[in-house]
């Protein structure tokens with residue numbers, strides 16, 4: 001059974017709508033008013049909880065580069081601290097995040113070794 005993550009539990013702060021973000025080239029809708037790491041958990045509920053994240057601004061494993069659209073500056077932040085915003089684009093993510101999001105088949109800019117031919 002593939003229940004889409006539409007039933008937020010107590011993990012997520014209350015929200016009224018989903019906002020659009022782009023993570024390493026792929027679009028997602030995630031609950032507004034939540035931190036980005038929680039948004040990652042929303043789109044990858046089976047892997048993010050098993051990541052080595054402290055959720056507490058200490059481990060640095062959740063570091064991302066992001067911007068808020070084409071005309072905004074690229075910034076670095078900890079996704080366990082950063083509030084998700086509509087239009088946010090995650091352009092780079094720490095290895096631990098990439099590993100946890102691997103099932104989403106994102107297009108990390110630096111990993112183009114596979115996929116030029118088949119599946």
Ligand code: FES
Nearest residue numbers: 055058059060080
């Ligand atoms: S999860 Fe450890 S610093 Fe963000």
